[in-house]
Amino acid sequence: MQETEVVIVGAGPSGLVLALALAHRKVKPGLEQKLRNLIEQSEYARLRTRCRVQSQAQKNHEIEIYFETEHGTKEGIKSKYLVGADGKRGVVRKNFLEPYGIRQEVGLHEYCRKWIAANLRIRMPTPETHPQFELWELGYQPEELWDLFWPPHFHFCNHPTMPVAAGRFGPTNQKYWRFEYELTGMDVPENLEGDLQAQVLPHITLPARSFRNNERLSVHSVTFPWDCVEIIRCQPALFVHKVVNKWFQDRTILIGDAAHVFPPFGAQGISNGVRDAIGLSWRLSFLLAPTRVPQLKSEELLHGWSQERRWGVDEGSILTMRNGDLMNNKSWLKSYGIWTAWRVLDFVPGLKSWIIYQLYSDLNGFRGVKNGFFLPESGGGGRIAQIWVEEQDESPNLSDRVLWQSNSVLTLLCLSDDVPATETNEVNRLLDMKNLGSKILSPQVEQIVASTRTQPSVKRPKSSRMKRYQPCNVQMLNAAEIYLPQGYSETAFARRFQRGTRYALMSPDMIVFSQASTLSQASAQLDKAVAMLGI
Known part of the structure; x- marks a missing residue:
């Protein structure tokens, strides 16, 4: 049986950050791969993928974890601590800790809705590939269409029945676009990609007045060619907020989505997962040092960490729901009022910055x-x-x-x-x-x-x-x-x-x-x- 100090189940961002932080205490498509590369370069950490954790047993001050490799062989690791960073349906909480009464419960705010989340890659049309595209006659070049139809930053649309969030993400030269929209009920459309197309097309259809030299146009609007949109991912997602009623049991600890889940209105899920890992890393590093720490003090140190992290999750939920209230608002009157107030504040930039700082600063x-x-x-x-x-x-x-x-x-x-x-x-x-x-x-x-x-x-x-x-x-x-x-x-x-x-x-x-x-x-x-x- 192999031996190590800490076993981390799950190779998502929070688990990878914890592994890196323990190895040296250092931290969008590409982020996870970069974290994996850093771990592989470290002599203090080893990344084992495509393994299925099956069971664990705690003996005195050690935990034995048994798993099956991608080749079907059975192996075991002996460690001082086990960290579950394996998501909201992960085996560590579900199989190892729920028997002790540890479960995810409704957090500070109750929210449960089904959304469709899609990642798109956009390719620019050219006069050769799309000779009939109307904007060539107005003197537009292919690269100009990116900023025109897929503008910078994130955008929140207060649709009367299904709020939408959309915007660029990932490396700027890769032209990735994120598109999320709320379903009116909990049923997922049978033709998911067809429904996605129907939701996206109005956002990439611009009126003639949006273009220079528009007097030459013979149409009232122009739609970006749909065959230039590659659907990388399109899946339903249940947006919910929950947090565990206890973060650790003896030497088994939960971080990231295994401990808490958020609606994505502000990226608080990954933000809190990283903070879970950073806050835990120095405590585990200290507890694993040769210095003898009484067991009671070890539990006090982890309990203090869990209290800090619960506070952080609650603060994150406040930020998430503030963003969610703005995004999910279905009242055109309220939306117009917020928009008008925001435009007025543009003339008082100091006050606008102060309000943002007070609302979103930690x-x-x-x-x-x-x-x-x-x-x-x-x-x-x-x-x-x-x-x-x-x-x-x-x-x-x-x-x-x-x-x-x-x-x-x-x-x-x-x-x-x-x-x-x-x-x-x-x-x-x-x-x-x-x-x-x-x-x-x-x-x-x-x-x-x-x-x-x-x-x-x-x-x-x-x-x-x-x-x-x-x-x-x-x-x-x-x-x-x-x-x-x-x-x-x-x-x-x-x-x-x-x-x-x-x-x-x-x-x-x-x-x-x-x-x-x-x-x-x-x-x-x-x-x-x-x-x-x-x-």
């Missing part, structure tokens, strides 16, 4: 969660913002990537613009005095300053463990030809911390463990972290 992180891995009384629990930063003479890098480089439970973060040499020496002495080891506390202190212009006035000694990063402003990033999302601000990182915070302790999932105005406060907070970890 800056609160896990504040309010009981038993989470942070100190609420010391400003812990919030989630930091991701910005671009640069170290002297280095290329811009994402702040999350900088903080993720450590394999430690905690990283000490310095938020001061300038740290004198005497204080740098105090930081070094603190790290040496604690002697916690790199598994608990990163030997590297990350200094992310608030200003994009300040330079250190005092040269730090060469023995300093502090690496200094400055936020990159929009001009710097534009010059580096780095794509920026709408509303990017280099001050977003600093704004997530309390006024007067000089030091902060961070966990690998970008949650603030604690905030301190002095180094002595940070030292006391480290002692509390050690007690919470049970070492």
Whole structure:
């Protein structure tokens, strides 16, 4: 029987991210394949596909998993933990945990509808392939038709009986299009592709006024050729929101769709699955380390993770249903009112950005969660913002990537613009005095300053463990030809911390463990972290 540390059943995004995070703690068509490629390159993880898990047995502090390979042979693996990342109908929850009363139940919001979800690949017609197409006479070129009939971004249509969501996805040069629509009932049409065509055609039929030189047209509208639309996937999907009543039993744990399912109004399913994996990865990495952790503390650590993740799932369901309410609205009056208000807000971009930030930002992180891995009384629990930063003479890098480089439970973060040499020496002495080891506390202190212009006035000694990063402003990033999302601000990182915070302790999932105005406060907070970890 083979032996390993953790067995992950399921090779979807959440399972692959967890495998990668455990192997090195690093993360649309093509995403899953890239994750698989990274796993195959790692010496710490092995991906076994086309296997059917059949049974498991827990003996003392180990789990034995038995499975059948694609060749029909029976094999077994012995591990410390079993993680079910095998979807809402997966074997881990259905077969191994439901006997213990663990099941998916209605979440914070109840929603259950049947939709048709289709992935399309679009090929542009040409004068040679479609000589009768009307737009050639108006001077249009084939590539112009992509933006014309299949415009950028995602679009939500408040159809009176069946709401529609459509838009581009995947690599921009591949011309993929997603089209989803709600069925009026729970019955699926017999001719699914024919029904899809009937639903899509009105969206790719444009009135004559949409085109330049339209006075030459002899028709009132033009339809994009349907034979240039390849249906890659067209399947019914039950959109529902559910979450498990318990996330783990002994050494068997659930993440991703095995733990929760969402309607796709905001991509919260995959977002929460990735966060499940990242939050679990550093805890499992710590529990698998040679350091002995009492069994009670192990359960407390996993329980805290499950409390954080349930909070995250509930927050995700709020975002999902906000989007769903807008998308599924069948009142033309309400739709027109929302559209009008949004157009008016275009004239007040600052207010519009503020509203979006308040509605969709997750800056609160896990504040309010009981038993989470942070100190609420010391400003812990919030989630930091991701910005671009640069170290002297280095290329811009994402702040999350900088903080993720450590394999430690905690990283000490310095938020001061300038740290004198005497204080740098105090930081070094603190790290040496604690002697916690790199598994608990990163030997590297990350200094992310608030200003994009300040330079250190005092040269730090060469023995300093502090690496200094400055936020990159929009001009710097534009010059580096780095794509920026709408509303990017280099001050977003600093704004997530309390006024007067000089030091902060961070966990690998970008949650603030604690905030301190002095180094002595940070030292006391480290002692509390050690007690919470049970070492």
